[in-house]
Amino acid sequence: xxxxxxxxxxxxxxxxxxxxxxxxxxxxxxxxxxxxxxxxxxxxxxxxxxxxxxxxxxxxxxxxxxxxxxxxxxxxxxxxxxxxxxxxxxxxxxxxxxxxxxxxxxxxxxxxxxxxxxxxxxxxxxxxxxxxxxxxxxxxxxxxxxxxxxxxxxxxxxxxxxxxxxxxxxxxxxxxxxxxxxxxxxxxxxxxxxxxxxxxxxxxxxxxxxxxxxxxxxxxxxxxxxxxxxxxxxxxxxxxxxxxxxxxxxxxxxxxxxxxxxxxxxxxxxxxxxxxxxxxxxxxxxxxxxxxxxxxx
Amino acid sequence: xxxxxxxxxxxxxxxxxxxxxxxxxxxxxxxxxxxxxxxxxxxxxxxxxxxxxxxxxxxxxxxxxxxxxxxxxxxxxxxxxxxxxxxxxxxxxxxxxxxxxxxxxxxxxxxxxxxxxxxxxxxxxxxxxxxxxxxxxxxxxxxxxxxxxxxxxx
Numbered sequence: 001x002x003x004x005x006x007x008x009x010x011x012x013x014x015x016x017x018x019x020x021x022x023x024x025x026x027x028x029x030x031x032x033x034x035x036x037x038x039x040x041x042x043x044x045x046x047x048x049x050x051x052x053x054x055x056x057x058x059x060x061x062x063x064x065x066x067x068x069x070x071x072x073x074x075x076x077x078x079x080x081x082x083x084x085x086x087x088x089x090x091x092x093x094x095x096x097x098x099x100x101x102x103x104x105x106x107x108x109x110x111x112x113x114x115x116x117x118x119x120x121x122x123x124x125x126x127x128x129x130x131x132x133x134x135x136x137x138x139x140x141x142x143x144x145x146x147x148x149x150x151x152x153x154x155x156x157x158x159x160x161x162x163x164x165x166x167x168x169x170x171x172x173x174x175x176x177x178x179x180x181x182x183x184x185x186x187x188x189x190x191x192x193x194x195x196x197x198x199x200x201x202x203x204x205x206x207x208x209x210x211x212x213x214x215x216x217x218x219x220x221x222x223x224x225x226x227x228x229x230x231x232x233x234x235x236x237x238x239x240x241x242x243x244x245x246x247x248x249x250x251x252x253x254x255x256x257x258x259x260x261x262x263x264x265x266x267x268x269x270x271x272x273x274x275x276x277x278x279x280x281x282x283x284x285x286x287x288x289x290x291x292x293x294x295x296x297x
Numbered sequence: 298x299x300x301x302x303x304x305x306x307x308x309x310x311x312x313x314x315x316x317x318x319x320x321x322x323x324x325x326x327x328x329x330x331x332x333x334x335x336x337x338x339x340x341x342x343x344x345x346x347x348x349x350x351x352x353x354x355x356x357x358x359x360x361x362x363x364x365x366x367x368x369x370x371x372x373x374x375x376x377x378x379x380x381x382x383x384x385x386x387x388x389x390x391x392x393x394x395x396x397x398x399x400x401x402x403x404x405x406x407x408x409x410x411x412x413x414x415x416x417x418x419x420x421x422x423x424x425x426x427x428x429x430x431x432x433x434x435x436x437x438x439x440x441x442x443x444x445x446x447x448x449x450x451x
Contacts, residue, residue, distance in 0.1 A: 001317045002317065003315060003316070003317050004316055004317055005316065006299075006316035006317075006360065006362055006363075008362070008363065031358075032358055032359075032360065033340055033358055036319075036340075036358050036360075037339050037340070037358075040338065040339070049316070051360075051363060053363065054363075077352070100340075100428070101341075101343070101427045101428030102353060102406065102424070102425050102426065102427055102428040102429075103340065103343060103346055103353045103354055103355045103406065103428040104340055104355065104358075104428060106352045106353060106354055107340075107354050107355065107358060107359070188427065189424070189427035189428070190341055190427060190428065
């Protein structure tokens with residue numbers, strides 16, 4: 001790798017200061033799993049690296065006042081193994097578990113995964129269904145954006161030249177909500193998703209209908225996306241086989257996949273349809289719900 | 298140039314390093330600890346795995362300057378020919394070594410698993426070893442060796 005200056009920061013203020021100074025001649029690093037590979041392949045050659053992993057508040061995962069606060073430099077492993085995340089936000093733990101491989105998860109960070117902003121960013125679909133928001137700190141102070149607003153395009157986010165992501169915040173949702181994250185890849189591990197699906201919903205068991213249905217996809221558009229049309233179609237409806245098929249079809253139609261070396265666009269569309277159905281069925285099963293063949297009205 | 302202080306296998310090393318030097322390169326090129334192997338340099342093969350404060354990392358993706366003061370364990374630090382670590386003994390016993398290139402990484406990753414001291418199913422072991430590739434053995438003996446040690450230590 002080409003030589004660079006390394007700044008190991010002790011505070012966010014220090015990091016923002018340095019970033020404001022060096023701007024596009026600097027790159028942020030927390031885990032470095034994506035960054036170092038990009039540098040080795042000479043996609044980027046930053047002259048300065050601003051290292052955030054030592055900043056204490058960026059490494060905390062705090063559950064307080066029914067809100068989960070995740071420091072942006074928290075490792076994927078920390079998310080995967082966190083008891084609160086496993087219990088209350090299980091879909092996020094599922095997604096964390098699917099990222100990379102065993103060693104990569106120890107090093108990679110949630111902030112890095114989001115800020116690298118791959119169209120298939122592993123944690124994005126789950127976070128989109130959970131309705132997270134992000135704290136961003138820059139020279140002019142702090143601001144918050146919804147995770148839905150964070151991604152602008154492939155590998156592009158709303159972060160300005162002088163800004164760093166500091167926190168991911170998720171409010172406690174519907175207590176009975178369950179979710180499933182499905183990742184399609186050629187291998188069982190160490191893969192970027194061809195497509196990924198996150199589905200999250202609660203069931204009104206009395207009425208036997210979907211409540212608050214959320215669906216997000218990765219790898220099928222310039223950014224990770226929520227499929228609001230499918231969510232609308234599902235809300236307050238009985239989870240029948242027909243409805244599940246319909247949701248899969250809407251999701252497939254809304255997806256805008258491109259062909260790349262991993263898969264064709266058409267294959268991705270087909271997989272969205274099939275795997276959305278699978279994710280919903282899996283979640284229903286775990287909710288103890290038997291799927292009817294036809295809607296009863 | 299950084300005057301770095303690194304803790305490796307319970308020894309302290311004071312060496313000058315550059316910011317862009319990875320832990321892998323420092324171990325192999327500057328300290329002659331060549332047990333840790335360079336396979337892919339992209340964090341995909343696991344041949345470069347070391348333990349840092351007990352957790353397995355791909356040393357090809359770690360900047361040496363960032364792990365000063367952490368306890369780093371390499372394959373050289375876990376056993377000697379006269380006193381093998383149980384994992385090393387199990388690998389030999391079970392025939393889990395062919396060319397040997399993946400072996401240090403396999404053993405180091407497995408050690409972090411074993412040290413967690415928990416019961417692990419075969420599936421869980423497979424998942425935890427997912428970051429270590431082997432081109433020779435087909436993995437069966439490797440997993441058997443690791444399972445036998447986890448069985449014994451639980």
